[in-house]
Amino acid sequence: MPIFHKTDALKNHFSAISKGDTIGMVPTMGALHLGHISLVKKAFKENKHTIVSIFVNPTQFNNPEDLEKYPKTLAADVALLQKEVSKEIIVFAPSAEEIYNGTIKSSSYNFGSLEKVMEGAFRDGHFDGVGTIVEKLLTLAQPNTAYFGEKDYQQLQIIKKLVQLKNIPVRIIGCPIVREENGLAMSSRNERLTPELRIEAAFIYKTLKTAKQKFGTKSAVQVTAWVTDQFQQNKLLQLEYFNITEANELQPFKRKSKNRKYRAFIAVYADDIRLIDNISLN
Secondary structure (H helix, E strand, O other): OOOEEOOHHHHHHHHOOOOOOOOOEEEEEOOOOOHHHHHHHHHHOOOOEEEEEEOOHHOOOHHHHHHOOOOOOHHHHHHHHHHHHHOOOOOOOOOOOHOOOOOOOOOOOOOOHOOOOHHHHHHOOOHHHHHHHHHHHHHHHHEEEEEEEHHHHHHHHHHHHHHHHHHHEEEEEOOOOEOOOOOOOOHHHHHOHHHHHHOOOHHHHHHOOOHHHHOOOOOOOHHHHHHHHHHOOOOEEEEEEEEEOOOOOOOOOOOOOOOOOOEEEEEEOOEEEEEEEEEOOO
């Protein structure tokens, strides 16, 4: 399994690839789990070559302490890839100085209304950081297709918008959320949860599923009030936000329509660990 830390070395490797060979890319921040592996397996199945980037991007963290605590486990990540997928996977694991050419700073983007709600409202500058690193990676690797998990559904919509804004010739594929046995959405942050909190965090998906059922007969305002009340009664989990929006532009609405798709989004703190999830409502 080739591992590249320098952009020039990666470029040289790809220059030898035959024209017409397809490249699939899975950008990650490492601390890989089976959710990531599902993306890699799909990329590996659908392309001649697959590249997995492992890079903890500093510009998308609005909280320095969160960046400091984010797990960095390159050796374990490579071992998991070798075990679960194939030695033919290409790994790109640059330093921040390498990928940012010594100046670690975000570019500015206009993602319109997509960036003003939910994660964008609570994490100032987050999506500029996401856009910056994804643009750099896609421009460098020039994949035909890139794969992202729907756990970060708002991010997925932002990346689709980025590709349009910058005219990057790549197809963006969203892949279903992979969950632990208790329903908790798989996330690198889950490794920081205590055993007690990991069990309790199943409450998040349980609440989402019930919210979906209620949305069939109740309004978004009523469902939101119910979810808020459920978390007010929970002593271990703190609700940051719960929003129901239409599924594409992620905007609130006044009345439901049979012809539109809707999605519920949630962010919860378990101690100081921030967990997000979402669910399709129809």
